[in-house]
Each structure stands twice: as structure tokens, then as C-alpha cells.
Amino acid sequence: xxxxxxxxxxxxxxxxxxxxxxxxxxxxxxxxxxxxxxxxxxxxxxxxxxxxxxxxxxxxxxxxxxxxxxxxxxxxxxxxxxxxxxxxxxxxxxxxxxxxxxxxxxxxxxxxxxxxxxxxxxxxxxxxxxxxxxxxxxxxxxxxxxxxxxxxxxxxxxxxxxxxxxxxxxxxxxxxxxxxxxxxxxxxxxxxxxxxxxxxxxxxxxxxxxxxxxxxxxxxxxxxxxxxxxxxxxxxxxxxxxxxxxxxxxxxxxxxxxxxxxxxxxxxxxxxxxxxxxxxxxxxxxxxxxxxxxxxxxxxxxxxxxxxxxxxxxxxxxxxxxxxxxxxxxxxxxxxxxxxxxxxxxxxxxxxxxxxxxxxxxxxxxxxxxxxxxxxxxxxxxxxxxxxxxxxxxxxxxxxxxxxxxxxxxxxxxxxxxxxxxxxx
Amino acid sequence: xxxxxxxxxxxxxxxxxxxxxxxxxxxxxxxxxxxxxxxxxxxxxxxxxxxxxxxxxxxxxxxxxxxxxxxxxxxxxxxxxxxxxxxxxxxxxxxxxxxxxxxxxxxxxxxxxxxxxxxxxxxxxxxxxxxxxxxxxxxxxxxxxxxxxxxxxxxxxxxxxxxxxxxxxxxxxxxxxxxxxxxxxxxxxxxxxxxxxxxxxxxxxxxxxxxxxxxxxxxxxxxxxxxxxxxxxxxxxxxxxxxxxxxxxxx
Numbered sequence: 001x002x003x004x005x006x007x008x009x010x011x012x013x014x015x016x017x018x019x020x021x022x023x024x025x026x027x028x029x030x031x032x033x034x035x036x037x038x039x040x041x042x043x044x045x046x047x048x049x050x051x052x053x054x055x056x057x058x059x060x061x062x063x064x065x066x067x068x069x070x071x072x073x074x075x076x077x078x079x080x081x082x083x084x085x086x087x088x089x090x091x092x093x094x095x096x097x098x099x100x101x102x103x104x105x106x107x108x109x110x111x112x113x114x115x116x117x118x119x120x121x122x123x124x125x126x127x128x129x130x131x132x133x134x135x136x137x138x139x140x141x142x143x144x145x146x147x148x149x150x151x152x153x154x155x156x157x158x159x160x161x162x163x164x165x166x167x168x169x170x171x172x173x174x175x176x177x178x179x180x181x182x183x184x185x186x187x188x189x190x191x192x193x194x195x196x197x198x199x200x201x202x203x204x205x206x207x208x209x210x211x212x213x214x215x216x217x218x219x220x221x222x223x224x225x226x227x228x229x230x231x232x233x234x235x236x237x238x239x240x241x242x243x244x245x246x247x248x249x250x251x252x253x254x255x256x257x258x259x260x261x262x263x264x265x266x267x268x269x270x271x272x273x274x275x276x277x278x279x280x281x282x283x284x285x286x287x288x289x290x291x292x293x294x295x296x297x298x299x300x301x302x303x304x305x306x307x308x309x310x311x312x313x314x315x316x317x318x319x320x321x322x323x324x325x326x327x328x329x330x331x332x333x334x335x336x337x338x339x340x341x342x343x344x345x346x347x348x349x350x351x352x353x354x355x356x357x358x359x360x361x362x363x364x365x366x367x368x369x370x371x372x373x374x375x376x377x378x379x380x381x382x383x384x385x386x387x388x389x390x391x392x393x394x395x396x397x398x399x400x401x402x403x404x405x406x407x408x409x410x411x412x413x414x415x416x417x418x419x420x421x422x423x424x425x
Numbered sequence: 426x427x428x429x430x431x432x433x434x435x436x437x438x439x440x441x442x443x444x445x446x447x448x449x450x451x452x453x454x455x456x457x458x459x460x461x462x463x464x465x466x467x468x469x470x471x472x473x474x475x476x477x478x479x480x481x482x483x484x485x486x487x488x489x490x491x492x493x494x495x496x497x498x499x500x501x502x503x504x505x506x507x508x509x510x511x512x513x514x515x516x517x518x519x520x521x522x523x524x525x526x527x528x529x530x531x532x533x534x535x536x537x538x539x540x541x542x543x544x545x546x547x548x549x550x551x552x553x554x555x556x557x558x559x560x561x562x563x564x565x566x567x568x569x570x571x572x573x574x575x576x577x578x579x580x581x582x583x584x585x586x587x588x589x590x591x592x593x594x595x596x597x598x599x600x601x602x603x604x605x606x607x608x609x610x611x612x613x614x615x616x617x618x619x620x621x622x623x624x625x626x627x628x629x630x631x632x633x634x635x636x637x638x639x640x641x642x643x644x645x646x647x648x649x650x651x652x653x654x655x656x657x658x659x660x661x662x663x664x665x666x667x668x669x670x671x672x673x674x675x676x
Contacts, residue, residue, distance in 0.1 A: 062480065073544075074480070104537065112529060175529050177537070182477070182484055183544030184508070187527040220507060260480070 027347025027392035035355035039383035050137040054229030062260040070100040097225035099124030103178030124215030147194025155193040157209040180220035188218035242267040301403035336404035344396030358382035453564035459604040471658040478649025523674035545651040546643035572607040
């Protein structure tokens, strides 16, 4: 029977071509949009985790209250012991101490006087070890523009834009002028090993990356760090697992609650503003996507309605020949499901083509983000996930079928006695 | 290289009873003139300590300063070991610092002036402000009070039109006889209290009154403040001009 129906659909294109094209177009757009939005959301979450929030973050209680200002005077002291404890408690995670700092980078001339100077956002990370997790998380190898990655103490990376602004090449000397952990002025000399483009506009304007040990020495932060980040190695944020690790850690450190410099662990969502921002962006994108799927469903539903209205005469004739109402209704439903299925399959495949292109090549939107402070990559990429393969079937299959089911109700209202009269008219 | 209160107190000259102590309220201009005169007095070499009371505990920094008037000062930090050898030079409106760890001389300018001096409650801006009160502020005497069991005039200063000092207004408690500023409050344009300072001990050295112990506090930081203690002071020594040069920073 299905074969018979499909043959009918193929031979009578007026019944199938327009609905098929409508479904195909709607599904293609739905699939493309889903992959695009998933890519943006995933990229934002991953960038924020790798550069700033981690999936888990350990700080001193005092630091945690003002974490958005990176108050290194409130940094946690005793980081070596802390990291050892974290690696014992949750060995499957990557635990990496980080120091975020601000300051001025001063480039001297031949006589040691200031030649150029610029404000920098600094990151102290595990930089020197070739197998360091931080190098991988921050994609430093791939981000290198000029020079090489640091290999010895005292070597740093600068964002390429900053290096160009300061008019320095790899190998140049520069002095960091910042604040010590105790608030005094700190100055330390570094050698620029290379320049990088991290692909995040907020960081590419003026970032300096140094090894955490060098930053500790420069800012008088012996065995101290502002933050210790914990990340799941595969990059996926597991909300429940993270919450459980944080709960266990904080329960262990509860005894020292009165000490403002005692350690406290926060999940990515617990960090100030992170949950709100993530929820807000998720809600906005979710709303856009839901509205789009809703509109597409209505279009496809309407297409089902229009298709059946066009077949008013055919339905009357079939009823006049004695075909049962229920049989006819079921046949029309089956036809619409066949068209919907075919349209969804082809639409999904067509939608995957631009999605795959956008996933592998990406789209540079840095021109639209000249002054953003969001941890968002300049090149946005789609993300093809299992959802991408099935999401198109929601409007493609269901909406078409529902449209047919509703319009098909009219079949039961047709009176056999009046069919000939209707046909004559 | 210290705050107005501290600098004024350290170099203060015992001016004798003069007009002070009389029932008659002096003109605010005269009071400001006397305070300015205190600071401009001759040369001095002093060793001093500041104890910074932070959230992590106390930290004491020791330094030696060579000062000439209000425009020229050279300071070398002696302790703790990390800060030892760090030097600062003030020449008029310019300030340089030298750190032996980086062997660089850096001019402190722009937003760096707002940074804390060695983690204390005082900023470089506090050090660099034009010390002539008369030039920056209009004043009025608003009352009398007693500080350290000394009779004081209360002097309120407001920035002159067209001038842009670091603090829009100030309230000073001025010793009626010695013209030392024993207490001071500094306010932003909004009226918010930014800094306070208070002399807690005065002593007479070489016939001059010196604030031996003072506390400077950044009201926005909310920590324990910074205590200044003068360990020794020598008035009117001969200081070679070469001391007040950039070359001396690297010596």
C-alpha cells in the first residue's frame, strides 16, 4: 500500500512537489539554525570555562567576593598543597592555578627610558611545560602568530595586536609594572618569546601571558594564586558532577569558615553572573529557535491544509466511488507523513552542508565585536550534534501530519448524497 | 614624600605662640600661609618607618629620605629585603621610581599616580599634589577643637574654581600655636570621605615640633590604615644637588 501511495505521489507532482519543497526548505533552515546556535552557545561556554571560570574554581573566600576585579591581594596562599589535594580528590579533572592581573607593559629604549607603554590584562598560567593543559586549553600552539612559545623562565607571550601597538618583535625586552600582592608597586623584566591571536576580541586587544611561577615572583605572590581552575578533560560541563565535587570540597573546608583566606570552591554556574548570563543567553537563543520552529511548523501545517483543499474534488470522487471515510483519511495521513519524511531527510541533509561548512571553516565576526568584553570567539562555528540530525523532523514530519489531520477532518463532513451534485458544480 | 599631614608635621617648626592662643579667630588665609611655611622649611634627612595594616596582617617598610623644601625629595627603601634598594625621586611635578630587580627607572604618571605607595594607604598622587594650600583652596575657619590636648582651629578648604586638586574639599585640625595639622579629612566632590590622617604623637627635635607618629587611612579600603613613625630626623643638613637627580636612582 505504501509503495502504491509513493508511486502516486511521484507520478502526480501536483500532490507532492510543492509540499515536499516546502518541507525541505523549512527543515533545511531549521537544521542550519540549530547547528549555528548550538555552536555559538557551546563556544561561549567553552571559552569562558577555559579562560576564566573553569568548570570549577577554587579561590579564597575574600577573593571570591570580589572575583570580577581579580583582587590578588586576597589571593589564596598555599597553592601547591591545595592543587595536590584537588588532584587527590578529583583526579579525573584538570587542576590548574591561574593568576589574573593588570598592569602596564613598558618597553625601554637603548638607554633604558620608556619608548612605548600600554596597559595589559595579564594571565599567569602553566606555560612552560610543553604538555601543559593550559597550552592546550588556550590553544596556544594554534594561536601563535610570530615567534615561538615560551620555553624558559622570564619569557612571555603578547597578543599580536598589543605587540604591534608597542612596536616590538619577538625577542624584545619589556617591563611589567603592576601591583604586588601587598599593594606595592612591582616591576619585572620579561622577554617576548612570541605573539598570539587567541581569537577572542576581549583578550586580543592587550593580553600578556606569562608562566604562573614568573607572575608569582613578579607580584610577590609566593605559593599563591588568585584562582585554581578545574576542568573536565573533554570540555563538557557536567553540572551534577561539578556540584558534587564542590560540595565535598567545601564540606572539608567548612571548619575554616571564619577565615576569609580559606579556600572555597564554586561551580561554573555558581560564579557571580555566570549562571545569569548563561541562562539569559540560553533563553534568548532558545526563544529565537522556538519561535523559528513554531513559524516553520505553521508554514508546513498550512502547506498541508492547502494541499488537501486543492484535492477537494479528488477526495469527493474517491468517496463517490465508495472509498470509506476512515480509509481515505488514513491514506492522506500516510501520504503527508511520506512527504514529510522525504522532505525532512533531504532537508536535514541539505541543512547539514552549510552547518558542516560553518563548523569546519567558521565565520569571522570580529568586525562586529570591536569593543566587546565577552568571552566570545571571533570566529563563530556551527556545532553538529545528535540533535541536529533529528530537530528537522519536528516541523517536517509533525507539522505536515497535523496539518493534514486537521484539514482531513473535512472528509467526514462530506455527505455521499450530495457528492454528485458537488462534482457537477 | 609623605602625606600633607605627615610632611607638614615632620618639617614643622615651632613658631612660638605668635597669634595662636588668642581668642581672636585668625584669618583662614593666614592659617594656610603658616601651614605652607611649615612645609617649606629648609632641608632635612630623616629615617622613617611605615607599618601597613592590611587584611593579611602588618608589614613594615623602612626608608631614608633626603628632602629639600617641598619640590625635591629622594627616598631609598631600606627594608624589607624585597623593597630594599628601591628608590624614588620627586622633582617638582615629576616622580620617578627605580627598582633594582628590574634595573629600570620608571616615571610615575597618569593613572599610575593613583596606585598605592608600597601597599600603604597613600597614593603617589598624595605625594605629588601641589603642597601650597593657598594656591589650590579657598578656606574658612569653622570652629575650635582639642587634639592631643592641644587647642586647634578647624579649617575647611574647598577647591578654587578652575583648580583640580586630588581632593575637592578638606577639613583640617590645626594646632593653634605650632601650626601643625594634627588631623585631616579629605573628601571627593560628592562629599564622600576618601582619606583621613591623624597625628598621634608629637615630639620636639632640634627646637622643631615633629609628628613622631601619625596614622594615614584610606577610607575606601576599610583596613587598619598606615602608621608612620619618624625614627630620626636631621634638620638643615647640606645635601648635594646630585642627590636630586635621576643618576642617583641607579647608584
